[in-house]
Amino acid sequence: MKAATLTAIALSLAALPAMAEDKVSLDLPEGTTEISASYDCGDFTLDARYINGGQIMLAELQWPDNHIIAAEVIAASGARYAAGPYVWWSKGDDGTLYDVTKGENDPGIACTGKS
Numbered sequence: 001m002k003a004a005t006l007t008a009i010a011l012s013l014a015a016l017p018a019m020a021e022d023k024v025s026l027d028l029p030e031g032t033t034e035i036s037a038s039y040d041c042g043d044f045t046l047d048a049r050y051i052n053g054g055q056i057m058l059a060e061l062q063w064p065d066n067h068i069i070a071a072e073v074i075a076a077s078g079a080r081y082a083a084g085p086y087v088w089w090s091k092g093d094d095g096t097l098y099d100v101t102k103g104e105n106d107p108g109i110a111c112t113g114k115s
Helices: 002-019
Strands: 033-040 045-053 056-063 066-073 079-083 086-091 094-099 109-113
Touching: 045 094, 056 079, 056 086, 066 086
Parallel strands: none
Antiparallel strands: 033 045, 033 109, 045 056, 056 066, 066 079, 079 086, 086 094, 094 109
């Protein structure tokens, strides 16, 4: 019994690299749009890909050492996306990146849209 369990565990662990992928696949409704944008955030560039499809509104955000997929949440104005400790709030061509672990008085990082 122990040998069979150990064999099953070994085979499962060996299969992990084959199961790991760099991409997520989503079934999105027809008419879904994607918009890409880059932002100058002072010390770094933030690249965003907005996926808008019916009730599905996502932002894939990448900046040095970070890659998140955030879901749109309620905002008084502009578009606000949240994932883990990060909130990305965009309005017009600009946006602000917040790390909520820094507290509600943290001003965030102001980012300006690149042309």
